[in-house]
Amino acid sequence: xxxxxxxxxxxxxIYESYNKLxxxxxxxxxxxxxxxxxxSTHVITVGQHExxxxxxxxxxxxxxxxxxxxxxxxxxxHFFVIAADTxxxxxxxxxxxxxxxxxxxxxxIDDILNAFNIDSAYIAGxxxxxxxxxxxxxxxxxxxxxxxxxxxxxACKSAPNPLFRMMKVFLPEALIPTEKNxxxxxxxxxxxxxxxxxxxQELMRHWVYLLKYFNNxxxxxxxxxxFGDNEIATIRDKALFLLGDCxxxxxxxxxxxxxxxxxxxxxxxxxxxxxxxxxQADLINGEIVRFLLS
Numbered sequence: 001x002x003x004x005x006x007x008x009x010x011x012x013x014i015y016e017s018y019n020k021l022x023x024x025x026x027x028x029x030x031x032x033x034x035x036x037x038x039x040s041t042h043v044i045t046v047g048q049h050e051x052x053x054x055x056x057x058x059x060x061x062x063x064x065x066x067x068x069x070x071x072x073x074x075x076x077x078h079f080f081v082i083a084a085d086t087x088x089x090x091x092x093x094x095x096x097x098x099x100x101x102x103x104x105x106x107x108x109i110d111d112i113l114n115a116f117n118i119d120s121a122y123i124a125g126x127x128x129x130x131x132x133x134x135x136x137x138x139x140x141x142x143x144x145x146x147x148x149x150x151x152x153x154x155a156c157k158s159a160p161n162p163l164f165r166m167m168k169v170f171l172p173e174a175l176i177p178t179e180k181n182x183x184x185x186x187x188x189x190x191x192x193x194x195x196x197x198x199x200x201q202e203l204m205r206h207w208v209y210l211l212k213y214f215n216n217x218x219x220x221x222x223x224x225x226x227f228g229d230n231e232i233a234t235i236r237d238k239a240l241f242l243l244g245d246c247x248x249x250x251x252x253x254x255x256x257x258x259x260x261x262x263x264x265x266x267x268x269x270x271x272x273x274x275x276x277x278x279x280q281a282d283l284i285n286g287e288i289v290r291f292l293l294s
Contacts, residue, residue, distance in 0.1 A: 043083060047077070057084060066203065089219060138235060
């Protein structure tokens with residue numbers, strides 16, 4: 001099977017840093033490994049079990065410990081939060097041979113919810129997590145009352161291939177992942193408030209480790225499906241899309257046109273880039289809570 005990390009030492013450094021980041025969350029949490037069809041899925045749960053369940057998905061090349069550090073305290077006040085490390089990504093989830101041969105996102109998410117005996121849950125995600133969120137809401141509408149998609153456009157059939165845009169942002173810094181280049185890449189991805197990363201020593205250390213040691217090819221089993229008009233219409237009244245106006249990956253004319261053509265609910269967040277839930281954490285936390293519980 002393909003290895004997720006370029007070396008065992010790299011994996012050790014990422015896991016050690018992951019655990020240190022969790023100590024900065026400032027909440028009581030539990031870490032659990034769930035056996036799913038496609039391998040062991042690592043989840044972090046926070047909040048009261050009596051609260052409405054909220055499933056969280058991070059993006060490609062990061063993990064739950066990094067993604068939700070500035071959101072978890074507020075979200076845990078309102079929800080029973082289940083933050084899943086995407087299988088195949090650089091968190092603590094370990095894929096099996098079925099992941100590389102026959103992975104389907106909907107079945108994987110089914111397995112997570114079923115492990116908690118949850119019939120339906122709110123879902124929120126960032127970047128590729130936004131895709132997982134909308135994908136599952138369209139595949140399993142009966143299990144998803146509302147969703148929030150951050151830093152991600154709608155996966156419609158007219159959506160442009162994001163590869164060229166990604167290459168413009170990530171290259172050349174991602175090819176030579178020194179700390180200096182990691183900072184340069186963050187500034188390209190963020191708006192004016194990239195200091196929320198740069199001033200957090202452990203967050204920066206973790207970001208550098210991910211760039212150095214994660215094998216992005218391990219995410220190739222995650223295929224993007226383009227949805228038709230009728231499928232997208234099923235989430236029209238249950239979805240909120242949030243985009244930063246400095247997001248060079250997701251904020252572009254084609255994305256806005258697609259939102260408008262499909263009459264989807266979207267908001268543009270000023271002075272925020274691709275990491276808008278870090279850069280404008282208080283605002284984003286409020287948007288998530290208000291929309292899901294309204």
